Amino acid sequence: MDRTEPPEDPQSTPAPGSVRPGGRTARTRAAVLEATLAELVETGYADARIDRIAARAGVAATTVYRRWGSLENIVVDLADDLAVSIELPDSHTLEDNLRTVARAVLTLNEDPAHRAWLQVMVSAAVRSPKAREALSSVLAHRRDLTSVAVRHAVTRGEVPPGTDPHEVIRATVAPLYLRMYVTGEPVTPADADRAAAAAALAARAGLFVTRPPE
Amino acid sequence: MDRTEPPEDPQSTPAPGSVRPGGRTARTRAAVLEATLAELVETGYADARIDRIAARAGVAATTVYRRWGSLENIVVDLADDLAVSIELPDSHTLEDNLRTVARAVLTLNEDPAHRAWLQVMVSAAVRSPKAREALSSVLAHRRDLTSVAVRHAVTRGEVPPGTDPHEVIRATVAPLYLRMYVTGEPVTPADADRAAAAAALAARAGLFVTRPPE
Numbered sequence: 001m002d003r004t005e006p007p008e009d010p011q012s013t014p015a016p017g018s019v020r021p022g023g024r025t026a027r028t029r030a031a032v033l034e035a036t037l038a039e040l041v042e043t044g045y046a047d048a049r050i051d052r053i054a055a056r057a058g059v060a061a062t063t064v065y066r067r068w069g070s071l072e073n074i075v076v077d078l079a080d081d082l083a084v085s086i087e088l089p090d091s092h093t094l095e096d097n098l099r100t101v102a103r104a105v106l107t108l109n110e111d112p113a114h115r116a117w118l119q120v121m122v123s124a125a126v127r128s129p130k131a132r133e134a135l136s137s138v139l140a141h142r143r144d145l146t147s148v149a150v151r152h153a154v155t156r157g158e159v160p161p162g163t164d165p166h167e168v169i170r171a172t173v174a175p176l177y178l179r180m181y182v183t184g185e186p187v188t189p190a191d192a193d194r195a196a197a198a199a200a201l202a203a204r205a206g207l208f209v210t211r212p213p214e
Numbered sequence: 215m216d217r218t219e220p221p222e223d224p225q226s227t228p229a230p231g232s233v234r235p236g237g238r239t240a241r242t243r244a245a246v247l248e249a250t251l252a253e254l255v256e257t258g259y260a261d262a263r264i265d266r267i268a269a270r271a272g273v274a275a276t277t278v279y280r281r282w283g284s285l286e287n288i289v290v291d292l293a294d295d296l297a298v299s300i301e302l303p304d305s306h307t308l309e310d311n312l313r314t315v316a317r318a319v320l321t322l323n324e325d326p327a328h329r330a331w332l333q334v335m336v337s338a339a340v341r342s343p344k345a346r347e348a349l350s351s352v353l354a355h356r357r358d359l360t361s362v363a364v365r366h367a368v369t370r371g372e373v374p375p376g377t378d379p380h381e382v383i384r385a386t387v388a389p390l391y392l393r394m395y396v397t398g399e400p401v402t403p404a405d406a407d408r409a410a411a412a413a414a415l416a417a418r419a420g421l422f423v424t425r426p427p428e
Binding site: 119120122123124125126127132133135136139140167170171173174175177178179181182183184185194195197198199201202205207208 | 333334336337338339340341346347349350353354381384385387388389391392393395396397398399408409411412413415416419421422
């Protein structure tokens with residue numbers, strides 16, 4: 001983050017809880033991320049070009065290259081920007097916390113910008129290893145963040161030691177992604193809750209314990 | 215199926231168990247399906263054209279239009295052609311049969327032709343409602359066929375009455391599709407078996423019973 005920024009204009013100060021340092025730098029970032037989404041939706045990932053993104057954002061292409069270095073890096077930053085924060089308290093059961101994770105997938109699916117981003121990436125990942133890597137990295141990062149729910153449950157003894165947190169999160173979100181990005185069926189809060197309940201049940205039964213190969 | 219065909223050439227008789235009536239008609243179908251896959255892989259679904267498919271197959275475009283009527287119909291027929299037959303005996307437990315279903319998803323993923331077909335369709339479905347409909351229809355048909363495993367289990371009392379067979383199948387295959395088509399992670403037989411075990415456990419616990427909204 002560039003620390004040589006002029007002081008923030010008080011008029012443009014973001015709401016508490018969403019503060020981000022930087023004024024012009026933050027505005028440049030926002031403009032570039034918005035331009036990237038527009039470029040991706042219009043041309044697809046394979047044909048997206050950083051010089052056109054820079055032109056859409058009204059900044060120099062060199063600024064974009066210096067800050068992000070590659071389209072994949074912008075795409076990952078965009079995904080972080082579109083994500084939602086969720087609370088997964090240790091005082092909640094695993095099923096409650098997995099329900100929060102599953103409902104967050106639905107919330108993101110209802111955000112047109114996030115849905116557009118993910119659709120473009122799923123579509124592109126089939127043909128582009130770089131797109132696959134960017135998408136895979138974003139989703140792995142999100143599993144890292146939500147894994148805390150599983151680690152809490154292991155510590156509390158609600159699920160067996162050795163339970164693989166990523167596998168529990170995958171089981172929770174997979175039926176939702178199947179509907180959203182493969183079969184194209186609608187997803188409802190009931191689907192989210194059912195997926196969370198099934199994943200929690202399987203985790204309690206020890207099905208997601210990672211064992212060394214025999 | 216055209217029944218005015220000349221008798222089959224014994225040299226080209228397929229192996230027992232894979233017999234399909236028709237000689238020239240069957241060869242035309244095989245050539246068109248093969249040409250469709252090549253066209254889809256090369257140009258994507260959005261740009262695939264029936265006249266080019268006909269030219270690749272060495273048949274008249276009118277023949278293709280008369281027999282299939284639309285690209286979507288050819289794509290659905292291609293998927294049926296690439297599918298594998300599986301046995302889901304009533305004498306097996308639900309978990310055993312779901313493991314067979316999950317392993318079949320892996321088998322299809324190892325077939326380059328089927329993998330190419332499904333990748334093209336997942337990629338196209340994001341932008342094309344017709345592609346989405348064709349893909350959705352193929353997968354719903356496969357769930358219909360594999361639902362017998364769940365219906366057996368309901369009749370035997372292994373899972374509660376009112377268990378939704380499609381939901382059980384979705385839960386079984388979803389973690390595999392997530393890896394194959396969203397995160398791009400490898401899928402292993404252990405992943406298939408774990409998904410089958412988790413879905414069977416949730417089904418036995420009554421999590422897939424469809425209740426009227428309260």
